[in-house]
Amino acid sequence: xxxxxxxxxxxxxxxxxxxxxxxxxxxxxxxxxxxxxxxxxxxxxxxxxxxxxxxxxxxxxxxxxxxxxxxxxxxxxxxxxxxxxxxxxxxxxxxxxxxxxxxxxxxxxxxxxxxxxxxxxxxxxxxxxxxxxxxxxxxxxxxxxxxxxxxxxxxxxxxxxxxxxxxxxxxxxxxxxxxxxxxxxxxxxxxxxxxxxxxxxxxxxxxxxxxxxxxxxxxxxxxxxxxxxxxxxxxxxxxxxxxxxxxxxxxxxxxxxxxxxxxxxxxxxxxxxxxxxxxxxxxxxxxxxxxxxxxxxxxxxxxxxxxxxxxxxxxxxxxxxxxxxxxxxxxxxxxxxxxxxxxxxxxxxxxxxxxxxxxxxxxxxxxxxxxxxxxxxxxxxxxxxxxxxxxxxxxxxxxxxxxxxxxxxxxxxxxxxxxxxxxxxxxxxxxxxxxxxxxxxxxxxxxxxxxxxxxxxxxxxxxxxxxxxxxxxxxxxxxxxxxxxxxxxxxxxxxxxxxxxxxxxxxxxxxxxxxxxxxxxxxxxxxxxxxxxxxxxxxxx
Amino acid sequence: xxxxxxxxxxxxxxxxxxxxxxxxxxxxxxxxxxxxxxxxxxxxxxxxxxxxxxxxxxxxxxxxxxxxxxxxxxxxxxxxxxxxxxxxxxxxxxxxxxxxxxxxxxxxxxxxxxxxxxxxxxxxxxxxxxxxxxxxxxxxxxxxxxxxxxxxxxxxxxxxxxxxxxxxxxxxxxxxxxxxxxx
Numbered sequence: 001x002x003x004x005x006x007x008x009x010x011x012x013x014x015x016x017x018x019x020x021x022x023x024x025x026x027x028x029x030x031x032x033x034x035x036x037x038x039x040x041x042x043x044x045x046x047x048x049x050x051x052x053x054x055x056x057x058x059x060x061x062x063x064x065x066x067x068x069x070x071x072x073x074x075x076x077x078x079x080x081x082x083x084x085x086x087x088x089x090x091x092x093x094x095x096x097x098x099x100x101x102x103x104x105x106x107x108x109x110x111x112x113x114x115x116x117x118x119x120x121x122x123x124x125x126x127x128x129x130x131x132x133x134x135x136x137x138x139x140x141x142x143x144x145x146x147x148x149x150x151x152x153x154x155x156x157x158x159x160x161x162x163x164x165x166x167x168x169x170x171x172x173x174x175x176x177x178x179x180x181x182x183x184x185x186x187x188x189x190x191x192x193x194x195x196x197x198x199x200x201x202x203x204x205x206x207x208x209x210x211x212x213x214x215x216x217x218x219x220x221x222x223x224x225x226x227x228x229x230x231x232x233x234x235x236x237x238x239x240x241x242x243x244x245x246x247x248x249x250x251x252x253x254x255x256x257x258x259x260x261x262x263x264x265x266x267x268x269x270x271x272x273x274x275x276x277x278x279x280x281x282x283x284x285x286x287x288x289x290x291x292x293x294x295x296x297x298x299x300x301x302x303x304x305x306x307x308x309x310x311x312x313x314x315x316x317x318x319x320x321x322x323x324x325x326x327x328x329x330x331x332x333x334x335x336x337x338x339x340x341x342x343x344x345x346x347x348x349x350x351x352x353x354x355x356x357x358x359x360x361x362x363x364x365x366x367x368x369x370x371x372x373x374x375x376x377x378x379x380x381x382x383x384x385x386x387x388x389x390x391x392x393x394x395x396x397x398x399x400x401x402x403x404x405x406x407x408x409x410x411x412x413x414x415x416x417x418x419x420x421x422x423x424x425x426x427x428x429x430x431x432x433x434x435x436x437x438x439x440x441x442x443x444x445x446x447x448x449x450x451x452x453x454x455x456x457x458x459x460x461x462x463x464x465x466x467x468x469x470x471x472x473x474x475x476x477x478x479x480x481x482x483x484x485x486x487x488x489x490x491x492x493x494x495x496x497x498x499x500x501x502x503x504x505x506x507x508x509x510x511x512x513x514x515x516x517x518x519x520x521x522x523x524x525x526x527x528x529x530x531x532x533x534x535x536x537x538x539x540x541x
Numbered sequence: 542x543x544x545x546x547x548x549x550x551x552x553x554x555x556x557x558x559x560x561x562x563x564x565x566x567x568x569x570x571x572x573x574x575x576x577x578x579x580x581x582x583x584x585x586x587x588x589x590x591x592x593x594x595x596x597x598x599x600x601x602x603x604x605x606x607x608x609x610x611x612x613x614x615x616x617x618x619x620x621x622x623x624x625x626x627x628x629x630x631x632x633x634x635x636x637x638x639x640x641x642x643x644x645x646x647x648x649x650x651x652x653x654x655x656x657x658x659x660x661x662x663x664x665x666x667x668x669x670x671x672x673x674x675x676x677x678x679x680x681x682x683x684x685x686x687x688x689x690x691x692x693x694x695x696x697x698x699x700x701x702x703x704x705x706x707x708x709x710x711x712x713x714x715x716x717x718x719x720x721x722x723x724x
Contacts, residue, residue, distance in 0.1 A: 013578050018631060020631060027633050027634060027637060030633070030637060031637050031640070037640075040641075041641070041644065041648060041652070044571065044574050044575045044578065045655040045656060045659070046659060046709060046710060046713070047574060048571035048574040048583070049571065049655065049656045050659070050674060050678045051570070051574075051580060051583075051678050051679075052570050052571075053675075054677075127685065129685060130685050149685065165695060167684055167685055167695070169696070169699065200696060202696060202700065202703070335696065335697060337694045337697075356694070356697075
């Protein structure tokens with residue numbers, strides 16, 4: 001067991017999501033390794049300290065809430081102690097230090113499905129996570145809890161797609177018709193239909209059962225289709241182990257990335273190799289966008305992958321691969337999150353997703369083939385940008401001020417990169433637009449810069465439309481930015497927000513880059529590269 | 542001795558016991574947590590241990606270490622708990638629990654240093670970060686609910702919690718190292 005695995009196992013133990021196998025492995029490691037035990041003790045000191053600190057803080061807040069009118073002097077860390085001392089009729093008051101807390105039975109980080117206590121009536125089944133569904137979903141039996149949460153029980157989806165986001169860190173997309181019996185925070189049984197399972201990096205595993213087998217993940221994105229005859233398993237990333245519930249205990253089939261198997265339900269111990277990805281598992285909103293644009297869109301990303309990290313996303317079209325870090329980091333890329341409910345530029349965004357970029361993040365995606373402009377041709381790049389308060393600022397932290405590019409650190413840039421293998425050439429001849437740190441809108445046509453003073457309200461979506469036109473010997477660029485309450489021009493406008501002077505920019509682009517300064521944060525959606533104004537601004541889908 | 546005096550003595554005993562328990566409660570909780578991990582189990586055993594400690598207070602040698610005496614009783618309660626609850630949740634073998642209890646008791650001063658350092662390190666966090674930790678660890682809301690209240694993605698909150706723990710761990714180690722070099 002590696003140190004990383006040790007940490008993951010300890011996490012799983014704390015969150016109550018550890019599997020029996022992991023538990024055995026952890027026990028063996030701790031029994032044999034004094035260093036591992038020291039690591040465990042250190043971690044548990046922090047966990048215990050945080051719990052007692054939070055409990056103290058909670059009691060403290062209760063004292064303040066109940067006595068704020070008459071006992072202002074209790075604003076000390078020990079206020080709760082004085083209150084306890086004064087009100088304790090017996091020593092049980094001390095023993096009830098924990099039990100007096102209103103949240104006694106609702107510990108957040110641990111699910112307690114097996115907890116038994118003869119003195120207590122069983123609590124209502126706890127929420128196991130949150131669900132979202134596409135607007136046109138038809139349910140036979142929807143998740144049973146209100147407010148978009150679900151607990152253990154049967155879910156039957158007749159049509160459409162819905163996603164269950166388990167608190168244990170696993171996301172399961174159901175594609176109707178589908179029947180799924182949710183057992184616990186980290187297990188479920190597929191009874192019919194198709195699911196796409198994404199065991200995220202924060203999860204400690206997920207057990208999916210079919211009537212004939214168990215599917216155990218190993219850090220995975222996979223999909224399962226179950227019908228009356230057979231079960232198919234397709235693994236997109238990582239691997240899974242297929243273990244049939246038959247008497248043949250020796251059979252175990254490991255399915256790796258890019259592989260797919262088919263098991264007859266009458267013979268779950270016999271694997272049939274089938275072409276990977278032959279079956280379509282998640283309905284693609286992208287297709288609707290492509291059809292609506294009638295071929296005018298060269299590339300598009302609405303970040304509408306219902307389950308998946310950005311790096312592995314297959315969202316959008318017109319690209320040669322997924323998003324990649326344009327910086328030095330090799331960790332997970334920016335997150336894809338739910339779009340806020342509401343209407344943006346006349347279109348309902350509820351149930352959609354968008355890209356959340358944090359300070360310093362820089363992403364690049366290659367076009368499927370380089371976009372080349374002949375004289376007289378124009379391309380448009382449009383996207384929705386909503387400035388956000390960066391996490392560090394919202395947390396009250398101060399900038400260290402030691403950044404190399406402090407002046408640029410709140411900038412948001414969208415960069416069209418020329419088709420070149422030379423980083424130096426690419427840097428010098430890129431075409432970009434966006435928002436500077438001082439909130440001025442800018443465009444940069446291969447070194448020729450134009451700016452306009454403005455201010456973009458934080459949290460408000462703006463539609464950016466960038467136009468780039470090639471002439472015989474020059475290129476021109478303009479930028480139009482629409483505020484949320486503005487009507488978007490139906491045809492190419494004659495008035496732009498930023499006018500760029502003619503320059504000699506490139507006419508062949510291979511990729512686009514989204515870059516944020518270290519103190520910027522933004523939500524980005526509906527990225528379109530097109531050869532027509534209409535396709536650039538159409539937010540129909 | 543009058544009834545009033547008897548009552549006063551009882552009150553004094555209660556106050557003395559509560560003072561000791563209050564002083565050692567964080568360490569005792571951490572000691573139990575290292576054997577049981579699951580917060581609900583830890584709280585159950587902490588509660589039972591507190592009651593047993595009170596009942597057996599007359600056995601406590603005031604010249605000795607309250608913490609070590611309490612650890613002995615807490616360990617018995619852990620063992621009793623494991624005997625009854627073993628089937629309801631995954632727990633470590635008794636041998637490992639005993640080993641961890643022994644090492645945890647031996648490591649008392651380091652554990653105290655960590656807990657003290659943790660409180661100081663928590664003060665270095667922003668109010669918002671402290672609020673996040675309070676909401677997640679006090680347990681009045683689920684992670685999903687906390688994420689909703691904060692307007693955050695659940696996964697992002699998990700990540701932030703992990704980052705905050707790492708930050709606290711680094712701070713704790715630094716403080717303990719500084720203490721060590723200063724002493």
